[in-house]
Amino acid sequence: MVSQEGAEGYDCWKLALKIHELSEAGSREFESSKLLASVLRNHGFDVVEKFMGIPTAFRAKKVVGNGKPSIAFLAEYDALPGIGHACGHNLIASSAVFSAIRASEKVENGTIEVIGTPDEEGSGEWAGSKIIMADGGAFRNVDLVLGSHPGDQWNVGTQSLAVQDIEVTFRGRAAHEAASPDSGRSALDAAVLAYTAVNMLRQHVRRDVNFVMHGIIKEGGTASNVTPERAVITYGIRSTDLEYHGKLVERFLKIVEGCAMATETELSVKKLGPLFSTTKLNRALSNAVREKLLRMGVECPPTEETFKEMPKGSTDFANVTQVVPALEVGFKIAAEGTPWHSRESLEAAKSATAKDALLTVIEALSDTAKEFAENRDLRKRIADDFKDDARYK
């Protein structure tokens, strides 16, 4: 247990190491969220725990001066089941908490917040909690959202893939495969047909939308002499075009329905988790953060360059960027090419390089918050880019 007193004396590095050690998987980050909330309370923040009914979420707030504008830092603190903090979310947590603390010292006016957003990795009940928050209006009164994510490079915003995970269950009819095969209807046949048929979709889609589709046959029968009466496939369907992504999901569903019809089986479809959006990039915001990083001697590639990079994954942070100007800064804690979610990244998340990078990120983000609070022109440029959607320009 973390007591209020126990939270005293935590600096950003001690906090990052403690979260690394706690190593709590998504939706079960009870001690981690309690510790982060306690550190913020000790620095004068008002904390609401179990924010939006999510057991390990919280929202911490500190009003400075007239309280405007409102700037929120997003914390993640879920570890990967089995391996631990191999995605470095311990650093994200510490960066959010201490960027907010520093920002509250730097601004003359503003409401500085930290929102604790559990289960980014999607390993529990509250998977993709930022999506629940974005859809539930958590960012309605927020003017700017800042976050960070460690990796093998510095960057000020990259595109991400929209993704929807889908599970399809086929139900056939069991029968003796030798004595009465004619009365059996194979759910496995439907699954295999579907696996083959959805592959044919790949050729007939737009080439500019980064279409990615990955699937498995999760269940396919229990004994070879019994017609499989139940088979399950799961797929992830991804794209960088949110609108077109919806059409791809529709086409996928049409295909699996056709396979059920062809094999005289029945199907049920379940969407696994919410739709992860694409990222709405914001050039003015990215440039503002990059300028701070360059000043601190970080070799951060030009904004345009990373905007154009091929997106590698999906994140629930993307859904936040759709409702409020938001940026997740990528910071380098390991050599380029280091595999992520690995033993190497687990070590990197508590390395001396990570410590230096963390300190830099905290200064850059809190400086950005200060500039946002003070510079009306920057706020206008960020708002204009948000309206325009800087993605493809």
Ligand SMILES: [Zn+2]
């Ligand atoms: Zn991560």
